[in-house]
Amino acid sequence: MEKYSIGLALVITASLFSLGWILMGSDDTPEKADPATLAKEKALFDDICATCHGINGNGDGVLAANLQTKPRNFTTGIFKFRSTLSGQLPTDEDLSITIKSGTHSTAMTTFETFSPEQIWALVQCVKTFSPRFSDPNEYPLKTISYGNEIPFTRESIAKGRKAYVEMQCNKCHGDAGEGNGSSADGMADNWGDPIQPSDLTNPSNLKFATSPAEIFRTLATGLDGTPMPSYSGAIPDSAMWYLANYVYSLQTHQGYYEPIKPEETE
Ligand code: HEC
Ligand code: HEC
Structure with missing residues (x-):
């Protein structure tokens, strides 16, 4: 009996795994859903997402005017939150x-209560709004490498603090990380809306970057469509981990929490 249930569990796990694989599709090629499925996806989108993102996905839903951070215009095919290199489309998993x-x-x-099938449907629907997703030249997508994670120690935080000055993060994010650097005023994003460098000392001002790994990802991919650049290829992975640890120390108020002094930036 014991053996039988383990066997059955394995079979179920294996089939769920392959179902998941089929549902998520592959990120090597553009994927097309059939018209009937697409109509169902669109109905779900119209019900739930269009109030902000608009029926045509161009970000002009009825609530958009009142929001400070505007809903994404999906027709541009530009996405901030990805695991892919700067300038690339997000993977299905990212979406x-x-x-x-x-x-x-x-x-x-959060839309945590959706079933995996509903999430898949919404992902496919979001992808229909921009022709970039059906252009074979956009594929295969290249995801960032995390290199070797460097532990959150006082030493790595100090190295990150140095890199923060060297890479001039403070020009945008400020000497104390509060989002008020000398070039912070009057910035706009690619969609023409005003944008402010994040206050790195305030976790509730951060969108994803609330762990060293998520901060690393932000640095490696950049936030496309915003002034937040990508550092992949520009600095070693180790430097991005130091920076991630320093930025994490700012938001958790641990370790090396001391504003950069003017003489350090000369
Ligand atoms: C109440 C308004 C609202 C609703 C409803 C809403 N969104 Fe959004 N969405 C936003 C805002 C605002 C942003 C921009 C966030 C940012 O720029 O940081 C966004 C961004 C996104 C992004 C892009 C993130 C990126 O990487 O650039 C995706 C994808 C997305 N929404 C999908 C959906 C889907 C699918 C639904 C329906 C299930 C939905 N949204 C419902 C307001 C909304
Ligand atoms: C040219 C200005 C500019 C520079 C330089 C810059 N940033 Fe940013 N950064 C931004 C802006 C603008 C945002 C906000 C993006 C948004 O809210 O969508 C941001 C967002 C972030 C976030 C928050 C992401 C989240 O999930 O909310 C982190 C972390 C960050 N930057 C770290 C850094 C670090 C570390 C450096 C230096 C290596 C740096 N930034 C350099 C402009 C800049």
Whole structure:
């Protein structure tokens, strides 16, 4: 009996795994859903997402005017939160994470109660709004490498603090990380809306970057469509981990929490 149930569990796990694989599709090629499925996906989108993102996905839903951070215009095919290199499309998995978890500190709330099938449907629907997703030249997508994670120690935080000055993060995010650097005023995003560098000392001002790994991802991918650049290829992975640890120390008020002094930036 014991053996039988283990066997059955394995079979069920294996089939769930392959079902998941089929549902998520592959990120090597553009994927097309059949018209009947697409109509169902669109109905779900119209019900739930269009109030903000608009029926045509161009970000002009009825609630958009009143929101400070505007809902994404999907027709541009530009996405902030990805595991892919700067300038690339997000993977299906990236989109499903955004939809499930939302982006903290904005009107994009969590949709955790959706079934995996509903999330898949919404991902496919979001992808229909931009022709980039059906262009074979956009594939295969290249995801970032995390290199070797460097532990959150006082030493790595100190190295990150140095890199923060060297890479001039303070020009945007400020000497104390509060989002008020000398070039912080008057910034706009690619969609023409005003945008402010994040207050790195305030976790509730952060969208995803609330762990060293998520901060690393932000640095490696950049936030496309915003002034937040990508550092992949520009600095070693180790430097991005130091920076991630320093930024994490700012939001958790641990370790090396001391504003950069003017003489350090000369
Ligand atoms: C109450 C308003 C609101 C609703 C409803 C809403 N969103 Fe959003 N959504 C936003 C805002 C605002 C942003 C922009 C967040 C940002 O720029 O940080 C966003 C961003 C996104 C992004 C893009 C993130 C990126 O990487 O650039 C995706 C994908 C998304 N929403 C999908 C959906 C889907 C699918 C639904 C329906 C299940 C939905 N949203 C419902 C407000 C909303
Ligand atoms: C040219 C200005 C600019 C520079 C330089 C810059 N940033 Fe940013 N950064 C931004 C803006 C603007 C945002 C806000 C994006 C948004 O809210 O969508 C941001 C967001 C972030 C976030 C928050 C992401 C989240 O999930 O909310 C982190 C962390 C961050 N930056 C770290 C850094 C670090 C570390 C450096 C230096 C290596 C740096 N930034 C350099 C402009 C900049």
